[in-house]
Amino acid sequence: MSATQLLVLGVVRGFGRTHGYRVRAELLSWGIDDWANVKPGSIYHALRQLAKAGLLTASEIGDWPGRVDYSVTPAGDAEFFRLLVDALERPEHRADMLSAGLALMPALSRGRAVEVLSARLEALEAQRAALRKNAAASHAAGLPPHLGELRAMRTRYADLGVDWTRDLLERVRAGEYEMADEGAEGFGTPGSWRAPVAPPAS
Template sequence: MSATRLLVLGVVRGFGRTHGYRVRAELLSWGIDDWANVKPGSIYHALRQLAKDGLLEASEIMDWPGRVDYSVTPEGDEEFFRLLVDALERPERRDDTLRAGLALMPALSRDRAVAALSRRLGVLEAQRAVLLKESGTARAEGLPPHLAELWRMRMRYADLGVEWTRDLLERVSSGEYELAGEDRDPFGAPGSRQALGAPSAH
């Protein structure tokens, strides 16, 4: 799954109706050049492709030659939430996909965010258990000491994934962060864009 696809759908949905330059400016204001592999050209390509796929509606502005405004279709709204939940609950996704999911998490209801993070935690705990068993077998079979560092490294990463996810889940469950339906800006960021008519979140 492309993090760009999720981010572009999310920003257009947040504004309600907007154009490519505004989408790009909004994403840059989030610092995506530091945490996501999203290039300016890929944003415009994603807008065109999403419109071609029927997930965005494209409208040419007659009074502004060359400008196209976009809004999310019902199918696009459904796809946005599918991608967002998938990004949060599936740990095998790329890091930039998880980061996109975290950036857009305020679009989810608290119950839905908790459910997605709970599933993620369950998968990570199961993966860690398998890794622990495999590393014990490898050591028992006389793995050279320096190669054992590879298993230690993998276990540290597995531990970190479980610990971070559990911590985030606890904070979200306890009411931290403003999520959908809790009287917040559609992007969960300072500066309300409610007047733009952003669709109601799930």
Template sequence: MSATRLMVLGVVRIHGTAHGYLVQNELLAWNAHEWANIKWGSLYHALKQMTKQGLLTAQDAGDGSWRVDYTITPAGDVEFLRLLRSALAHPEHRPDALAAALGFFTALPRAEVIELLRSRVAALESERDVKAKQSRQAAERPSQVGHISELFGLWVHAADSGIAWTRSLIDRLERGDWTMADDDPHAFGTPGSGRRGTT
């Protein structure tokens, strides 16, 4: 899944209209360059590509500058929500997809996010069980596997950590933390909601 695609669509969506420099500044404010594989030149390419795909519309700003303003289309909104739901429900080994989704999860209803996160827990548990079995098998033949068996232990630990963190987020959502789309139609991540999230 492309975290860049999700983030670009999400930033344009929350601002209603956004130019490339605004998208870049927004993601810089999130330190996205540190946790996502974003190259700033690729943001402009992504904006143009998604315009060609009908996910965004582009219009000259009309103020004498070279600036191009982008808005999200209905197809872009569908793609944004698809990417967001997928990133919440399906764990990946790269953290950028989940990190991007955490920037926008309040755009969905609370019950839906909880259900997506429960799917994530189930997937992580399944993955953990597979890696735990591989770890046990490796321990039975140390002369063949050697120190490579440490990888299986790392993967089991990472899955356990992911499960614990996801369950804690589910708990926070169930007790009412964060303003979600069904609490307020202008919750952060919804169209036109701007930059600030609310608790």
């Protein structure tokens, strides 16, 4: 599944029951234009596909022709958590999948988030160790010197990934961010989000 589908499942889950326009508005308010390849049309397409797959229920609103409200099914809830954990735990994903996972991370309990980020850190450290080992072997094999820049670049990125993940893990472990198990109406509690209330007319 895509980052779009993870984000859409997460937003519908957050509202409990909502429609496509509100999902789109919520995601745009998060600045997804900057960090995810999500187009407005792909949000509506994801809603329809997730409903077709049985991960969302779709209810037409009789008093509002053309409007369809969505809510997450039990299968959709399980799939949401599977995708969320996978997005955060596995370093192989594209940046938009990791970004979607970070945006929805507070839907996890603190303990689960620590477990997932610890697994990510372990995988990144193993990847970095393998890169360094391969770099030494390539140098010994007498490859052209400029190819060393490729190895240097990948190793720097590996260092960055390890350092950033370790820092995030330490902050989550220390209590930063409100997680799903820390409040009845926290970010990760299904149905806890509410549409903005319009101010009374003056």
